[in-house]
Amino acid sequence: MASDRTPLTVTDLTLLVKDLLEEEFRDVWVVGEIGNLTRARSGHVYLTLKDEGAALSAVMWRSVAERLRFELEEGQELLVRGRLNVYPPRGTYQLDIRMAEPRGLGALQAAFEKLKAKLAAEGLFDPGRKRPLPFLPAVVGVVTSPTGAAVRDILTVLARRLPRLTVLLWPARVQGEGAAEEVARGIEGLNRRGGVDVLIVGRGGGSLEDLFAFNEERVARAIAESRIPVVSAVGHEVDFTIADFVADVRAPTPSAAAEIVVPSERELRAMLRSFRARLDGVARAVLDARRERVRALEGAFGLRRLPDRLRMFAQRLDEQSRALRRLATDRIAAARQRVVALAARAEGLSPLRVLARGYSLTTLDGAVLTSPEGVPAGALIRTRLAKGTLDSRVEGGTVDGG
Numbered sequence: 001m002a003s004d005r006t007p008l009t010v011t012d013l014t015l016l017v018k019d020l021l022e023e024e025f026r027d028v029w030v031v032g033e034i035g036n037l038t039r040a041r042s043g044h045v046y047l048t049l050k051d052e053g054a055a056l057s058a059v060m061w062r063s064v065a066e067r068l069r070f071e072l073e074e075g076q077e078l079l080v081r082g083r084l085n086v087y088p089p090r091g092t093y094q095l096d097i098r099m100a101e102p103r104g105l106g107a108l109q110a111a112f113e114k115l116k117a118k119l120a121a122e123g124l125f126d127p128g129r130k131r132p133l134p135f136l137p138a139v140v141g142v143v144t145s146p147t148g149a150a151v152r153d154i155l156t157v158l159a160r161r162l163p164r165l166t167v168l169l170w171p172a173r174v175q176g177e178g179a180a181e182e183v184a185r186g187i188e189g190l191n192r193r194g195g196v197d198v199l200i201v202g203r204g205g206g207s208l209e210d211l212f213a214f215n216e217e218r219v220a221r222a223i224a225e226s227r228i229p230v231v232s233a234v235g236h237e238v239d240f241t242i243a244d245f246v247a248d249v250r251a252p253t254p255s256a257a258a259e260i261v262v263p264s265e266r267e268l269r270a271m272l273r274s275f276r277a278r279l280d281g282v283a284r285a286v287l288d289a290r291r292e293r294v295r296a297l298e299g300a301f302g303l304r305r306l307p308d309r310l311r312m313f314a315q316r317l318d319e320q321s322r323a324l325r326r327l328a329t330d331r332i333a334a335a336r337q338r339v340v341a342l343a344a345r346a347e348g349l350s351p352l353r354v355l356a357r358g359y360s361l362t363t364l365d366g367a368v369l370t371s372p373e374g375v376p377a378g379a380l381i382r383t384r385l386a387k388g389t390l391d392s393r394v395e396g397g398t399v400d401g402g
Helices: 010-024 106-121 149-161 179-193 217-225 242-246 254-261 265-299 307-345 351-356
Strands: 028-039 045-050 055-060 077-087 092-102 139-144 166-171 198-203 230-234 361-364 380-385 388-393
Touching: 010 077, 028 055, 106 217, 106 242, 139 149, 139 179, 149 166, 149 198, 149 254, 166 179, 179 198, 179 217, 198 254, 217 242, 230 242, 230 254, 265 307
Parallel strands: 055 092, 139 166, 139 198, 198 230
Antiparallel strands: 028 045, 028 077, 045 055, 077 092, 361 380, 380 388
């Protein structure tokens, strides 16, 4: 610093202030009310944060403003995180906002209601566009976090109800920045893949803020455009999300979604027994009616001299009865074989069974790894085994054939 009355230039002093302020306030949280809100054509947002005693100029760059899940409004109270910087040409300082959220849940609820009204007006919630779920899906797609309780609940229930079912898991973050984008990409990716009969999309329970990825328009549009029937399985039995309104079926929990999409083997066997009983009942009713007719004809005038023909007709009825019973038995056996064949085709493909045979699933930041290419040394990777997970740090790797 200058001393002995040696003057500083305005620039020197401003730069000293800039260094001190930006070093001291590199990461600060500030709460205040929005004033002087201006949206530039560039997408940047300029505003003032104020309270009863002071006002602070602030800027929110386009990259930050585009990620907001709510609309900024004059008078709205915000909680922001950012850093101070100084603009030397004007000798002013401002807060560079890196993250913002409404103070309290009022703005989030308002955003929810606004989007709900918009999509309802477009017809995305209409019952007429809801599709029925397949009775016996061969392949179920699941879009959720690979490490949360929801995926464990879904896989456990599916394995118990139909052990040889094929399940395709698309890992996605379900909370925080970028979660809505990952969930939407999962829905779109499984649609592009094809061969999937029904989708379960969801997560465990949480607060309104925790669940907000399923209240975003990006996810709602992906569900509405899905060619595959979608079951929304967000773990909150009382409140609804936008995804619940758009989906073909809403399940109150992930476990309930798994129970909805596939019948259990016990239910299938009971259904076959019911079909057989109904078929037997119809066959008996038809045969009884024909026997009554024969008995009526035997007693009719002019036919008493035809006992041999009537006895032959009765014998033919008995033969038809046996043939009808054999046909019923053959059809039931064929239906049972079809169920067994469908189950056998998926044998061994359940993710839990694959892990139990010694295989594992390795992910980097939630994405499944199939090659060491692009994985830097020192990266932290997670490996899921049949009975737990391992966290490892990469020292190096080799690409086969490279």
